[in-house]
Amino acid sequence: MLRLLRGYAFAIAGIAIGVAGVVALGAMSERIVRFIEGGDRFVLGQISVAGRGMGMGAGFTAGGLLPAATIKKISSVPGVAGVQPQVMLPLDPSTSQFMTLTQELILGLDLSVPMPNRYYRALPVRAGRFLRTGDRRAAVVGAAFAASRGLGVGSRFPLESAEYGVVGILERMLTAPDRFVFVPIEDAREQWVAKDRMLRTLLASGAAALTAADLNTGVAVGWREGEDPDAVARRIMAEVPDVNVQLPSELSRLLRASTAFFAALLVGIGALALVIGGLSLANTMAAAVFERIRDFGIKRALGATDLDLAREVLGEALAVTVCGGAGGVGLAVLLGSSIDAWAGRSGQQLFYFSTRLLTGALAFSVLLGAAAAAWATVRVVRLSPAEAIRRGA
Numbered sequence: 001m002l003r004l005l006r007g008y009a010f011a012i013a014g015i016a017i018g019v020a021g022v023v024a025l026g027a028m029s030e031r032i033v034r035f036i037e038g039g040d041r042f043v044l045g046q047i048s049v050a051g052r053g054m055g056m057g058a059g060f061t062a063g064g065l066l067p068a069a070t071i072k073k074i075s076s077v078p079g080v081a082g083v084q085p086q087v088m089l090p091l092d093p094s095t096s097q098f099m100t101l102t103q104e105l106i107l108g109l110d111l112s113v114p115m116p117n118r119y120y121r122a123l124p125v126r127a128g129r130f131l132r133t134g135d136r137r138a139a140v141v142g143a144a145f146a147a148s149r150g151l152g153v154g155s156r157f158p159l160e161s162a163e164y165g166v167v168g169i170l171e172r173m174l175t176a177p178d179r180f181v182f183v184p185i186e187d188a189r190e191q192w193v194a195k196d197r198m199l200r201t202l203l204a205s206g207a208a209a210l211t212a213a214d215l216n217t218g219v220a221v222g223w224r225e226g227e228d229p230d231a232v233a234r235r236i237m238a239e240v241p242d243v244n245v246q247l248p249s250e251l252s253r254l255l256r257a258s259t260a261f262f263a264a265l266l267v268g269i270g271a272l273a274l275v276i277g278g279l280s281l282a283n284t285m286a287a288a289v290f291e292r293i294r295d296f297g298i299k300r301a302l303g304a305t306d307l308d309l310a311r312e313v314l315g316e317a318l319a320v321t322v323c324g325g326a327g328g329v330g331l332a333v334l335l336g337s338s339i340d341a342w343a344g345r346s347g348q349q350l351f352y353f354s355t356r357l358l359t360g361a362l363a364f365s366v367l368l369g370a371a372a373a374a375w376a377t378v379r380v381v382r383l384s385p386a387e388a389i390r391r392g393a
Contacts, residue, residue: 008288008316008320011284011285011287011288011320011324012320012323012324012327013324013327014280014281014284014324015280015281015284015285015320015321015323015324015325015327015328015365015369016324016325016327016328016331017280017328017331018276018277018278018280018281018284018328018365019277019281019324019325019327019328019329019332019361019362019364019365020327020328020329020331020332020335021273021276021277021332022273022274022277022278022328022361022364023328023329023332023333023353023357023358023361024332024335024336024351025269025273026273026357026360026361027332027336027351027352027353027354027357028350028351029267029269030351030352030353030354030357031174031349031350031351031352034174034175034352034354035174035175036256037175038173038174038175038176039175039176040252040256041119041120041175042117042119042120042175042176042177043246043248043251043252044118044119044229044248044249044251044252045117045118045119045120045248046116046117046118046220046221046222046248047220047221047222047223047229047232047233047236047245047246047247047248048218048219048220048221048245048246048251049066049074049218049219049221049236049240049243049244049245049246050064050066050217050218050243050244050246051064051065051066051067051070051216051217051218051242051243051244052064052242052243052244064217065199065210065214065215065216065217066085066216066217066218066219066243067210067214067216068085068211068213068214068216069214070240070242070243071083071085071216071219073239073240074219074221074236074240074243077232077235077236077239077240078235079223079224079227079231079232079235080221080222080223080224080232080236081116081222081223081224082113082114082116082221082222083113083116083219083220083221083222084109084110084113084114084115084116084219084220085110085113085185085213085216085219086107086108086109086110086185086188086216086217086218086219086220087106087107087108087185087188087189087191087192087215087216087217088105088106088107088108088217088218089105089106089108089188089191089192089195089217090103090104090105090106091103091104091105091106091159091181092104103179104145104179104180104181105176105179105180105181106159106180106181106183106188106191107180107181107182107183107188108182108183108184108185108186108187108188108189108191109131109182109183109184109185109188110185111131111132111133111135111184111185112133115220116220116221116222117220117222118222118223123140123170123173123177123182124170124171124173125140125168125169125170125171126143126169126170126171126172127152127153127168127169128140128153128166128167128168128169129167129168130167130168130182131167131168131182131183131184135167135184136184136186136187137162137163137164137165137187138164138165138167138183138184139157139159139164139165139166139167139181139182139183140166140167140168140169140170140181140182141166141168141169141170141180141181141182142169142170142173142177142178142179142180142181143169143170143171143172143173143178143347144172144178144179144347144348144349145178145179145180145181145347146166146169146347147344147345147346147347148345148346148347151166151169152166152169153166153167153168153169154166159181159183159191160191160194160195161194162187162190162191164181164183164187172349174349174352178347179347185216186212189212189215192215192217193215199215221233221236229247229248229249230247230248230249233245233246233247233248234247274364278364278368281321281324281365281368281369281372282368282369282371282372283372285317285320285321285368285369285372285373285376286372286373286375286376288320288373289313289317289372289373289376289377289380290376290379290380293380293383294389296309296380296381297383297385297386297387297389297390298385298389300381300385301385301386301389306381309377309380309381310374310377310381313373313374313376313377314370314373314374314377316373317369317370317372317373317374318366318369318370320369321365321366321368321369321370322362322365322366324365324369325361325362325364325365325366325369326362328361328365329358329361329362332353333353333358336350336351336353337351339351
């Protein structure tokens with residue numbers, strides 16, 4: 001085996017480089033796919049309702065004030081099962097106020113109400129715990145947010161003029177919550193008042209009779225079993241005035257449209273890499289077989305049959321392509337992990353090495369290498385032993 005590997009060292013290196021390129025580009029494509037799928041699950045699991053107008057809200061609600069009386073009306077709409085008041089604010093108000101899955105957001109949750117999101121009844125916590133009723137100045141942060149600021153459980157960080165303690169860090173979800181800061185809704189309301197000068201003016205003037213329970217940018221609404229979420233959302237539109245209601249299917253369409261260009265770009269690059277890498281792998285394997293044409297001619301002259309040569313070549317091809325494919329996968333994972341470790345300091349992740357990608361790349365390299373070796377062997381055995389020896393010389 002060692003003699004075989006030494007003899008095919010350049011072929012193995014060439015295959016490894018080709019496979020590494022395919023796997024690296026495939027991992028970038030997988031990252032985009034996980035981003036879209038995760039966003040889909042997040043927005044399709046609830047109906048997002050916001051107050052009419054553009055206040056400090058951002059992300060999925062992007063709305064103004066949603067009073068408690070309006071929330072009560074939403075709760076009474078047929079088909080609604082669970083309404084959780086929320087306050088969603090941009091961490092940095094100078095950034096875009098429109099829906100984005102990459103913006104850092106503060107999300108205040110009413111912890112007295114269970115999360116109505118059908119796919120995220122509880123967000124996955126990697127370290128520490130999630131928020132509990134009665135918590136104040138406590139925060140659970142997304143994985144990307146924690147990584148970009150070097151936060152851990154027990155760390156403290158400022159929001160406006162208040163210090164918050166990190167009680168939990170979410171698992172990396174590869175979608176919007178990775179950049180969220182989850183706080184109790186009471187703390188988020190204080191943040192909203194501190195950030196929004198117009199709201200402070202309104203409260204100070206007494207022009208509107210508002211209580212703390214009225215300070216909500218939106219609600220997450222669940223639906224009963226057997227109900228169509230879009231139909232429930234349309235009922236809310238019809239029965240509750242002065243609200244912005246996002247249909248889950250429409251939000252999903254907007255999400256996919258906003259990422260369609262990048263997904264198509266990576267699919268195109270991945271397909272190109274597959275073609276180039278496949279041609280490189282096949283050419284390398286075929287060339288390695290043709291380099292041994294003189295050996296095959298001598299063996300046939302000594303009595304080796306075509307089947308004997310086919311078994312030998314295919315056995316060596318499988319060994320070489322497995323070694324080259326495994327080396328390429330390992331090289332791609334090593335480089336990708338190193339880049340992600342560097343990019344992770346700013347909360348970024350560029351690659352996602354899924355099991356299906358790694359096994360698919362290895363199977364692709366083995367099958368294509370074996371096919372190229374078989375084609376080359378057929379070409380060789382068509383020659384007479386004398387012609388093979390002459391060409392090999």
